[in-house]
Amino acid sequence: MLTKRGQQWPAATAQDTESRRIRAKVATARAQTDQLKESAPVKTPRKPRSKPPAPALAARDLLAAEELIQRVLETEDQKLLSADVDLGPFKLQRILAQALKASNRPHGKKLVASTIGGWSSKEYEIHFAPHFRDFVEVQSVPVPERVGKYHPAVKAFMADKRWQYVTKEHVPRAARILQAIASEATRRGIEVMLPDDRKPNRYGYLSNPTHGNLWLRTDYDLYGIEIKEISGKGAKKFSDLGMTWQQRQKLPSWIERRGWEFISTGKLQINQGTSLDGYGTQKLSDGRGTLLEEKLSEVFARFDTWLLEQAERKRLEEIAEERRQRNWEAAMENAKADYFEAERWKYFVALSEEDEKLRKYEAFLAKAKQAIEHLPSKQRFAASGFLSEVDAVLRERNPLTSPEHFLPEISEPKPEDLKPYLRGWSPHGSHRH
Template sequence: MAHLGTTLNAQQLAVLTWIGDGCPDGVMQGHTYKATAVALENRRLVTVARRRSGWRAELTATGTFYLSHGRFPNQPADARQAGGGTRPAAPQRTTAAPPAAPSGDAKSPPAPETAGPAAEPTRAKRRSPVEQLIADLTAAGGVLRVQRPHYIGNQPTGVDYEQLIRSANRFGKVPPGQRLTTTVLPSHGLEIRLEAAVPGTQVELRPVPVAEHVARYHPVVVQFRETTNRHEISRQQLPRALRLLHALVTEAERRGHTVELSPEPAAGYGYRHWTGANDGHITISVGGHSTDLRILEEGMPSRAHWERTNYHGPAYTTNTGTGRLRIECTGYGGREGRTSRWSDGQQQRLADKLPAVLAEVEIRAAEDAHRHVEAARRAAEEQRRRDQAQADAHDRYLEAERGRQLLDQAHRWRLAQQARAYLDAVRTTVAAQTTGDATTEAWLSWAQTYVDTLDPLHDGFTTPAASSDPTTEQLHTYLTDQAMPPYR
């Protein structure tokens, strides 16, 4: 068992902070956090309970002390954080007495014989791993490239930066108006960016009133109540679930959002059955961007799922529920580490968490809208670059065509000059011969006509005209990878 005096690594501190916050759903990914919690339990920081109702962990008094002070109770306040040892005490220092006052002056106060221990310099507060990450990002100009950890068993060999980022987003450690994003790089690398937050994601939590009794349910809630094969809730908890859904969809419509029952999956090739995890129960649309929500009782399967997987097994029963209701966003988990599941807890019931549910729906809609705008902007930019590349290729084609015509005319002109000089020499030779030859005269006449046709300056100079409408094949040679982005 690890010594209690050693400090926690980044993964352990993230799990301890998460447990101290009440183990909120949607923060921890995978199952490695449970192994970390066991390690924290061995160091008497938490207690772990494995019950039929689910896995739970709570802080001990030692764990609470560690979160408040950043050290174990058995560590001195000035303990070295790296190894848990103590720093040597500062040496005692004597203070010299002031010089004696001249005679006649007022009597100076007696100097103390010795001073107490030298005052310790103020020790800077140790940054948490998340705070250190933010500081490193700020110092690096908002972009930091790191290595992702390798795992031996369930324990990372280095800093789990992705878990730190989830903790930073979950617990509000990111500076206001900014966000942390990651990009996976080759060779197990990770690029972390501190950039401006998406517009519209700074959403305020607004109340969602839940009535004790509902005389008339919202039409969508009525549809949900009648779609019994999708229920993942026992009959005992169904009335409370209906009230929660009624409060949620009513408030969503009051804010101008659209609410409907989650549709059946698309039919046709690759048809799949409805599942709560993939399709949810209700869909809330904000500005045309939808989020599917699922409401369930922990431990309860839906009748549709039960009948598909247990058609030769026992009959469907509603006695497996734990009484804990949960609402979750379907699809992939919490974006950027935010909570995507809300359930009944020891301190708060699910009704108290409905404002956070609607806030997450609105944040996701703002992110989707921003992503759509960015995609349109990138498409427009790529099209602009494509058009510019086509125009540049056309200019390069015209330049090359003019150059080709110039060199062709110069070459023909030079050949014509040489041919005329040769014909003059032929005539001189023929004139010196004693007998004439009609065939030679005919050939000389033809040769003169051919040379005149070859000479581009015989009938005066005319500016050559290049083709202004080249074919795609003609332009292809003048398109470069840098100027012409690939089609996606």
């Protein structure tokens, strides 16, 4: 019995022939591809670049930093533009950091890079800037084993269990460290703010900072120091732990607000600066072989460096303020001179315009005198008297016949009168616009 394909033999034969031709063509193409693959050279995997060890990298950067310092020192104004510097594979910030350790760095100076040409510019200038850390003497800060009497600010830290940022078992150690800092600050004559000093102002807000454990009063600003415990890794969210709202409320506020469990490590960290929430906060913590108690001298070294920086900033601000005041006073003097000059010119222009009007009136007066000649004698006499009065008024008003008009009396200008001549300055002071 024939199949359906056998019953369609003539048509099926033509289709099969075309199908066999296409399969043969595909097989030939695959064979050629396999042959090309076999004849192609075998690519060996590229070896990853070997990074030099950290000590060798630091030594290389230090050498590059010393060369850069030498180039800056050899310039006339001790400045180098980025166009004149080819750092090659070195990174600028890494070299600037190593420049602090360079043997040829001038005492009290450090190498910095400042952008020039606007915020979007990629050009910068390498020059020296004050390095106040060179002028700071590091002194050891002892930490007592036992404390007989705590500073009121430290007492406040120990009493406020809600916001200690340290687990219960490590609070005594944190308190001894804070007491050591408070005692050293008092020994140096630095006032430590008392907790009662933080009083609300008339708007209900605290006029002094609320964060931080110790705040030191200075001539420039308040300087804060706080201590916190570093959390361990692997903490989970409260929701993942299945904690209820009632269970969370029993936790200290500083842990509850995190939203994550706190894994105690016992490692403490000190944050210091004028704003403990900002990027300028400096940190110091327990190390592998060094406890935080052995690093408290660094806390005061940073504080002393900050004091020198603030003193320099204030000095520069005073210089800038004096320069601004002098420029404002000079601008006021120039504005007054310009004002009087403009007012005198306006007065002169007014006299000139008055003279032109008077000339017109004088010409009309001459015609009037001729016109009254035809009047009867009695009327001519009366008209002549009137024109004589007009002639006297014209002579009085004419600056050419009354030279006292060329002595203008200009009153002192008001502040608003000087605004057009101050070129952006305010007549009310150097800081007002």
